[in-house]
Amino acid sequence: MNWLNSEAFTLLGQHIKWSDMIGNIIGLIGLALGWLRSIWSWPVQLLSGVVLFAAFASGHLSGSAGKQVVVIVVALWGWWQWNRGKAEGRGGHISVRFATWRERAYMVGAAAVGTLAVSGLFHAYPALSWDPWPDAYIFVGTIVAMYAQARGMVEFWFAWLLVDVVGVPLNFANGYAFSGFVYVVYGALVLSGMRDWWLRSRKAGQPVLEGAPA
Numbered sequence: 725m726n727w728l729n730s731e732a733f734t735l736l737g738q739h740i741k742w743s744d745m746i747g748n749i750i751g752l753i754g755l756a757l758g759w760l761r762s763i764w765s766w767p768v769q770l771l772s773g774v775v776l777f778a779a780f781a782s783g784h785l786s787g788s789a790g791k792q793v794v795v796i797v798v799a800l801w802g803w804w805q806w807n808r809g810k811a812e813g814r815g816g817h818i819s820v821r822f823a824t825w826r827e828r829a830y831m832v833g834a835a836a837v838g839t840l841a842v843s844g845l846f847h848a849y850p851a852l853s854w855d856p857w858p859d860a861y862i863f864v865g866t867i868v869a870m871y872a873q874a875r876g877m878v879e880f881w882f883a884w885l886l887v888d889v890v891g892v893p894l895n896f897a898n899g900y901a902f903s904g905f906v907y908v909v910y911g912a913l914v915l916s917g918m919r920d921w922w923l924r925s926r927k928a929g930q931p932v933l934e935g936a937p938a
Contacts, residue, residue: 743779747772748906755910758873758880759917761820766803769870770796790859791866798867802874820921823877831868831879838864858890865890878925881918885911 733740751772757765773795780789823831839860846856853859869883888910 741779743775747775747779750775752906752909755913759913759920763803763806766799766806770799773799791863794863794867795870798870798874802870805874820876820878821925823872823879828879831872835864835868838867858894862887862891878918878921881914881921884914
């Protein structure tokens with residue numbers, strides 16, 4: 725498996741690793757499937773998480789590696805959530821909606837408290853992270869974003885944008901250039917997906933996840 729962390733090629737002076745490139749391409753496919761509300765978004769995101777975990781763990785980026793552990797766990801949960809709709813003849817699709825103000829408050833509060841707690845852990849154990857605050861922000865922000873996706877909330881797209889604002893420069897700074905380059909594509913896809921889910925939420929007018937109890 726050492727070849728995964730070897731250099732694939734050089735682009736604009738940046739050394740591109742196989743693991744960085746493959747993991748992010750798979751992740752991009754997963755995000756596109758999420759836009760389409762396909763249940764296959766989750767196993768693809770899980771695979772991306774496994775590949776990128778190997779990349780970041782070898783580079784000693786604990787926060788980013790920990791993020792991939794979260795991706796794997798939440799992808800399994802999201803897969804189960806969306807599969808409930810498929811089991812009821814929904815074809816793996818969900819109804820999308822905006823979160824309630826209470827849900828937004830919970831997510832913002834959880835993100836703030838979680839970031840403080842994880843950053844505190846990284847500060848207490850410096851070997852876990854070379855830059856505790858952005859690592860903690862990415863780690864916790866990913867949990868919030870994927871939770872919102874699993875629940876079919878339009879805010880999922882906003883959360884990913886906020887994570888990417890910190891994640892992109894951090895990836896460039898740590899030699900994971902392909903992650904930085906691919907997030908330019910991610911940005912366009914996120915904006916398009918946000919628009920699509922926003923319009924669908926207005927058409928559906930339903931506040932609950934398909935397959936969830938009323």
